[in-house]
Amino acid sequence: MGGATLLKESGPREVFCGLTSIVWLHRRMPDAFFLVVGSRTCAHLIQSAAGVMIFAEPRFGTAILEERDLAGLADAHDELDRVVKDLLARRPEIRTLFLVGSCPSEVIKLDLARVAERLNGSLTGGVRVVNYSGSGIETTFTQGEDGALKALVPLMPESNEEQLLLVGTLANSVEDRFITLFNRLGIKNVASFPPRQSTDIPPIGPRTKVLLAQPYLGDTARALKDKGAEILKAPFPLGVEGSKGWMEAAAKSFGVQDSLFTSTVEPLIIRARKALEPFREKLSGKLLFLLPESQLEIPLARFLHQECGMKLIEVGTPYLNREMMNEELELLPEGTRIVEGQHVEKQLDRIRQEQPDLVVCGMGLANPLEAEGISTKWSIELVFSPIHGIDQAADLAELFSRPLHRRNLLNPKVLSQV
Amino acid sequence: MELTLWTYEGPPHVGAMRIASSMKDVHYILHAPQGDTYADLLFTMIERRGSRPPVTYTTFQARDLGGDTAELVKGHIKEAVERFKPSALLVGESCTAELIQDQPGSLAQGMGFDLPIINLELPAYSKKENWGASETFYQLVRGLLKDQPKESEHISTAWKEEGRRPRVNLLGPSLLGFRCRDDVLEIQKILGAHGIDINVVAPLGAKPADVLRLPKADINVCLYPEISESTCSWLERNFGMPFSHIVPIGVNATQDFLKEVHQLLGMDPPTIEQGNHQSKLTWYSKSVDSNYLTGKRVFIFGDGTHAIAAARIAKEELGFEVVGLGTYSREMARHVRSAAKELGIEALITNNYLEVEAAMAEAAPELVLGTQMERHSAKRLGVPCAVISTPMHVQDVPARYSPQMGWEGANVIFDDWVHPLMMGLEEHLIGMFRHDFEFVDGHQSHLGHQGGLQNENDLPNESNTVSNEETPIWTSDGKAELAKIPFFVRGKVRRNTEKYARQAGCRNIDSETLYDAKAHFRA
Ligand code: SF4
Numbered sequence: 001m002g003g004a005t006l007l008k009e010s011g012p013r014e015v016f017c018g019l020t021s022i023v024w025l026h027r028r029m030p031d032a033f034f035l036v037v038g039s040r041t042c043a044h045l046i047q048s049a050a051g052v053m054i055f056a057e058p059r060f061g062t063a064i065l066e067e068r069d070l071a072g073l074a075d076a077h078d079e080l081d082r083v084v085k086d087l088l089a090r091r092p093e094i095r096t097l098f099l100v101g102s103c104p105s106e107v108i109k110l111d112l113a114r115v116a117e118r119l120n121g122s123l124t125g126g127v128r129v130v131n132y133s134g135s136g137i138e139t140t141f142t143q144g145e146d147g148a149l150k151a152l153v154p155l156m157p158e159s160n161e162e163q164l165l166l167v168g169t170l171a172n173s174v175e176d177r178f179i180t181l182f183n184r185l186g187i188k189n190v191a192s193f194p195p196r197q198s199t200d201i202p203p204i205g206p207r208t209k210v211l212l213a214q215p216y217l218g219d220t221a222r223a224l225k226d227k228g229a230e231i232l233k234a235p236f237p238l239g240v241e242g243s244k245g246w247m248e249a250a251a252k253s254f255g256v257q258d259s260l261f262t263s264t265v266e267p268l269i270i271r272a273r274k275a276l277e278p279f280r281e282k283l284s285g286k287l288l289f290l291l292p293e294s295q296l297e298i299p300l301a302r303f304l305h306q307e308c309g310m311k312l313i314e315v316g317t318p319y320l321n322r323e324m325m326n327e328e329l330e331l332l333p334e335g336t337r338i339v340e341g342q343h344v345e346k347q348l349d350r351i352r353q354e355q356p357d358l359v360v361c362g363m364g365l366a367n368p369l370e371a372e373g374i375s376t377k378w379s380i381e382l383v384f385s386p387i388h389g390i391d392q393a394a395d396l397a398e399l400f401s402r403p404l405h406r407r408n409l410l411n412p413k414v415l416s417q418v
Numbered sequence: 419m420e421l422t423l424w425t426y427e428g429p430p431h432v433g434a435m436r437i438a439s440s441m442k443d444v445h446y447i448l449h450a451p452q453g454d455t456y457a458d459l460l461f462t463m464i465e466r467r468g469s470r471p472p473v474t475y476t477t478f479q480a481r482d483l484g485g486d487t488a489e490l491v492k493g494h495i496k497e498a499v500e501r502f503k504p505s506a507l508l509v510g511e512s513c514t515a516e517l518i519q520d521q522p523g524s525l526a527q528g529m530g531f532d533l534p535i536i537n538l539e540l541p542a543y544s545k546k547e548n549w550g551a552s553e554t555f556y557q558l559v560r561g562l563l564k565d566q567p568k569e570s571e572h573i574s575t576a577w578k579e580e581g582r583r584p585r586v587n588l589l590g591p592s593l594l595g596f597r598c599r600d601d602v603l604e605i606q607k608i609l610g611a612h613g614i615d616i617n618v619v620a621p622l623g624a625k626p627a628d629v630l631r632l633p634k635a636d637i638n639v640c641l642y643p644e645i646s647e648s649t650c651s652w653l654e655r656n657f658g659m660p661f662s663h664i665v666p667i668g669v670n671a672t673q674d675f676l677k678e679v680h681q682l683l684g685m686d687p688p689t690i691e692q693g694n695h696q697s698k699l700t701w702y703s704k705s706v707d708s709n710y711l712t713g714k715r716v717f718i719f720g721d722g723t724h725a726i727a728a729a730r731i732a733k734e735e736l737g738f739e740v741v742g743l744g745t746y747s748r749e750m751a752r753h754v755r756s757a758a759k760e761l762g763i764e765a766l767i768t769n770n771y772l773e774v775e776a777a778m779a780e781a782a783p784e785l786v787l788g789t790q791m792e793r794h795s796a797k798r799l800g801v802p803c804a805v806i807s808t809p810m811h812v813q814d815v816p817a818r819y820s821p822q823m824g825w826e827g828a829n830v831i832f833d834d835w836v837h838p839l840m841m842g843l844e845e846h847l848i849g850m851f852r853h854d855f856e857f858v859d860g861h862q863s864h865l866g867h868q869g870g871l872q873n874e875n876d877l878p879n880e881s882n883t884v885s886n887e888e889t890p891i892w893t894s895d896g897k898a899e900l901a902k903i904p905f906f907v908r909g910k911v912r913r914n915t916e917k918y919a920r921q922a923g924c925r926n927i928d929s930e931t932l933y934d935a936k937a938h939f940r941a
Contacts, residue, residue: 047424
C-alpha cells in the first residue's frame with residue numbers, strides 16, 4: 001500500500017441509505033419494479049433523491065407499513081401479498097420484482113426472503129420476485145446496488161464458456177464503448193451485470209472473468225466468486241490511468257498481445273491526456289476534501305491527484321473494503337488521510353480549518369458550504385453521469401473544475417489572488 | 419399497508435424539522451438511521467438555504483441495536499447541546515426509532531440540562547408532515563408557556579386603555595411552506611397600514627424567547643391553519659387570546675380577514691371600497707381583456723388552505739368555473755368538503771396522485787391549479803397549470819417578492835394563473851395554424867407532447883370506432899368537426915357528444931350531431 005493513513009471516525013453521519021440506489025437501478029432495468037417495504041420516510045427519501053417527479057407510472061414504490069401491520073406480522077405478510085398482487089395486476093409489463101427491505105421492515109423482522117419465496121410459488125405470469133436490503137441501518141447509498149446485484153446472482157445460469165463480465169451499473173453509452181474496445185482487443189464475449197433487461201441475466205461459470213466497474217460491489221463480487229468466477233484485480237475505470245489499468249487487467253487475463261493492447265489503447269490515451277490538459281491546469285495544486293458518501297471517493301481522489309494534480313486533504317469513505325480498494329490505495333500518495341466512517345460535525349470543522357478549494361459532498365451540505373465560501377461538487381451527480389473510461393476522463397475532470405471556474409467568474413477578486 | 423408511488427407529504431418528523439429550521443436557537447435531536455439525513459436537502463436544495471437544518475441525527479446502525487442505543491442517544495444529545503448551545507431542545511424519533519422505543523425525550527430530560535426540552539411523539543405510521551409540523555409547533559409553544567403565569571383576564575381591546583397601538587402575532591409561517599416568507603411581509607405591511615403592529619411572527623424567524631412573548635399580543639392571526647390552528651386554539655383556551663380564522667388569500671378573503679381582525683381588536687373595519695383599490699386583480703379581472711377568462715374550467719388540488727382559497731378566487735374574483743376541488747390533507751378534508759359542496763361539486767380527498775390525475779382528465783379543465791405533481795399531470799394531459807401549494811420544487815421559491823396573501827398576493831395570483839392560460843391559448847393558435855408554412859419545421863410546445871399539436875388521443879381513431887352496440891360511430895364529417903375544437907376541451911366535447919348520441923339513439927355522429935349535442939347541453 002502506498003502509505004495512506006487510515007483513520008476511523010464515528011458520530012453523526014450525513015449519508016444516504018442503500019434505498020437511494022433504486023434511483024439509477026430502475027432506469028437500468030426498465031422491466032423491473034423496486035418495491036420498498038418500509039415507511040413514509042423511505043418513500044420520501046427516494047422521491048427526494050430522484051429530484052423530479054415526472055413519472056406517470058414510476059418503476060419504484062413503497063409499501064408503507066401502517067399501525068396495524070406493526071401489530072401483527074401475519075397480517076403484514078397478507079397485506080404485502082395483496083399489495084404485490086394489485087401492483088402486478090396493474091403493471092403486467094413487470095418481469096422482475098425487487099422487494100427491498102428497509103430499517104422498519106428489518107427492525108420488525110419482516111422476512112422478505114420468505115415472502116419472495118412464497119410469492120414465487122404462487123405468482124403466475126412469469127414474474128420473478130427477489131429481495132435485498134437497502135436499509136440505512138445496514139447499508140449506505142451505493143451499497144443498495146450491491147444488495148440488488150447479489151440477489152440476482154442465484155438466477156445466473158451456469159456456463160462454461162469463456163467470457164468477460166462487467167459488473168456494476170454503467171451509463172449505456174459508456175458500456176457500449178467498453179464493449180467495442182474489448183472487441184477490438186479480441187475479447188468477443190462481453191456481458192454486463194446488471195443487464196439492461198432484468199430477464200436477460202448473463203451466465204456465469206469457472207471461465208467467467210469479472211471486471212468490477214464500480215467500487216461498492218464487495219458482496220456481489222464474493223457471490224460471483226462462489227459461483228466459480230475469477231475477480232480480476234484492477235483499479236476502477238475512472239480517469240485515464242484507472243481505466244487503462246482496468247482494461248489491461250482484462251487484456252492480460254485473456255492473453256491479449258501487448259502490442260495489440262498498446263496499439264488499441266495508446267491513441268485513446270494520448271487523445272484523452274490532451275483533452276485533460278486544460279482541466280489539469282485549472283485543478284493542479286488545488287486542495288480537495290471528499291466527504292464520505294458514494295464510495296467512489298477513493299478512486300476519484302486517486303484520479304484527481306494523479307492526473308489532475310490536486311492535493312488531497314482528506315478522503316472520506318462510508319466504509320473501507322480493503323480487498324476491493326487495494327489497487328486504488330497503492331496509487332495514492334504517501335500519507336493521504338483516509339477517514340472511514342463519519343462524524344459530520346468534526347469533519348466540517350476540519351473543512352473550515354483547512355479551507356479546501358473544493359469539497360465533494362452530498363446535497364444536504366452543498367449549499368451551506370457554498371454559503372461559507374467553499375466550492376462544492378455533489379457526489380450524487382457522479383453516480384448518474386457517464387464518467388467511466390479513458391474517453392470520459394476529461395468530462396470527469398470538467399465536473400470538478402466547473403465549480404472552481406464558476407467561482408472565478410463570479411468573484412474576479414478571487415481570480416487575482418490565485 | 420399502502421402502496422405509495424409518490425407522496426405529497428413527508429413523514430411527521432420532517433414537519434418537526436420544518437419548525438426547528440424555521441426558528442432560531444432551537445436544536446432538534448432526531449433519533450434516526452443515517453438515510454433519514456436526506457431530509458436536509460429539502461431545506462438546502464428546495465429552499466436554497468445557506469445553512470444546515472439545526473438537526474442532529476443519531477444515525478444508529480444495526481450493530482448498535484444489540485448494544486446500548488440509549489447511551490448512544492445520550493452521547494449525541496450531550497455533544498449537540500455543547501456544540502450548538504440551543505435555548506430550547508426538541509427531541510424525537512423517526513419511524514425506525516419509534517419501533518425500538520429508546521424514549522430519547524425522557525433520556526434527554528433526565529440529563530440535567532438547564533434548558534427547556536420538548537419531547538416530541540409523532541406517530542410515524544399514522545401521521546404525516548403537516549400534522550408533525552403542527553404538533554411540534556404546538557408542543558413547543560405549550561412547553562415554553564405552560565408554566566407562565568396567566569393574565570387574570572385577556573382583553574383583546576386592552577390596547578385602547580393602555581394607550582398603545584394594537585398588536586398581533588402572526589402564527590404558522592414555516593420553511594417549506596408555500597411563499598411564507600413573502601406572505602409575512604405582505605401581511606405585516608397591510609396590518610401596519612391599518613395601525614396594527616406585529617408582536618411576534620412564529621415559527622418563522624422566532625427564538626424561544628419570542629415564544630415567551632406570545633401572550634403579550636392582543637390577538638393571534640392564524641395564517642396557515644395546517645400549521646398553527648392547534649397552537650392558536652391552545653392559546654385561546656389557556657390565555658384567552660382570540661384568533662382570526664380567515665386566511666387572507668385573494669381580494670375578498672383579504673377584505674374579510676381585515677374585517678375579522680378589526681372586529682377582534684374592537685376597531686372599525688375598513689370599507690370594501692377602500693380594499694378594492696388596493697389590488698389590481700379587481701380591475702384586471704373587470705377589464706375587457708379578461709372576458710376571455712369567463713367560465714374557464716379550473717381544477718384545483720393542493721393543501722387545504724391554498725385549495726380552498728384558490729376555489730374562492732377562481733369563482734368570485736376571476737369568473738371561472740371550478741370543476742374539481744380536492745386536497746391531500748386528511749386534517750383539512752372537512753373544510754375542503756364543505757367548500758366543494760358550496761360549489762356544487764364533490765371534493766376529492768386522496769393521497770394518490772394517479773387518482774388526482776384521473777379526476778383531472780375526467781373533469782377536462784382548461785386550467786389546473788395544484789402542486790408540482792399536478793403540474794406534471796397537467797403537462798401530460800396538455801393542460802396549462804399554475805402551482806399554488808406545496809409540495810413544491812426549487813422554482814416555486816422565487817427570488818422576487820411574490821406572496822400569495824394580501825393585495826400583492828392577489829396581483830401575483832392574477833399573473834401566475836392567467837399567464838399559463840394565455841400560453842395555452844397561444845398553443846391552440848399555433849396548433850390551428852400549424853399547416854401554415856411558418857410552422858412546417860415543427861413547433862416545440864412548452865406543454866409537452868400534447869400541447870399545441872392537435873391531440874390525437876382525443877380524436878376517435880380506428881380501434882375505438884369499431885362498431886358495437888354501445889359506441890356510436892364517428893363519420894369523417896363528424897371527426898373533421900371535432901378536430902376544429904380546441905384541444906383542451908375536445909375530450910369533454912367528444913364524451914358529451916357520444917353521451918348525447920347514445921341517449922338520442924343515434925348510431926352515427928356527424929357534424930350535425932355535434933351541433934345537436936352542443937345545443938342539448940347548453941339548454
Ligand atoms: S434510513 Fe432506513 S428508514 Fe430511513 S429512508 Fe433509509 S431505509 Fe428508510
